[in-house]
Amino acid sequence: MSEAAVMHQTVEPAESPLTPESWGKLGMWLFLAGDAMSFGGLIVGYGLLRYASPTWPVPSQALGINLTAFMTFLLICSSVTMVLALSAVTKGNRAGLKKFLGLTILGGAAFLGLQAYEWTHLITARLPEIGVSFSTHLFATTFFVLTGFHGMHVTGGVIYNSCVLAACLRGRYGAKHVEIAGLYWHFVDLVWILIFTFVYLL
């Protein structure tokens, strides 16, 4: 056992109602709370700017929601495969873990591909038609900042999940690591649910 591991055992605090079940999980939750405040700040900023703007295009018409609705569906599905991956690895089912975590990664990658397509379509065709661009209207600015910030999170999640899958296949990671990666992935899904409603539907 390494020196750090011995140290860790000796400083493990006594059980109390405030002691988390897993320190890794507590760390991820603290990170997500901070991250939620970043998204919260952006969403609140978007809301207030929109409320204060004299003109604002109808988002569902300017952006189109068919593709985005499908992207939402994709992300919800990838959240489901993530919990199924956790369920599989908890039961020691390695084939199931490989299948479901692989599908989760694939879902995330497909989401990114569709978002790249959507952005290209918006920038080159749709937004110029209504005379709006990133630098000329807050509608486009807030849209690209919010969806871009979220897209970066999805990119990070795809890389994170791929690393976790690789480490699981080599036997280095187990159920608790998949659970922590899952927390991040579900958070990204949760934020998209809010963005889809506030930016596309409202």
Place this chain on the structure above:
Amino acid sequence: MATAHKEPNYIGVFWWLLALTIIEIAVIYMPVARLIIVILLVGMALTKAALVALYFMHLRFERVTLGVIAITPLVLCLFLILMLSPDIRP
């Protein structure tokens, strides 16, 4: 342990999320007052977010510490809205 609680019905949660998403899209075409649409959409979005947090992120089965951590950013965002609102005039 992560496995201590009974596994929630993940597929059931999935159907709820899917149904709420479809209803949300239908709602924006409803010929009712804008305020009602806004209330419905925000309510459904928060319900979906809560479903993901409670069941997929297992918040419902965790100790209270993690719940407190999860609620904190919401409270701060509410505070942010309150503090910024005097500056906003439509």
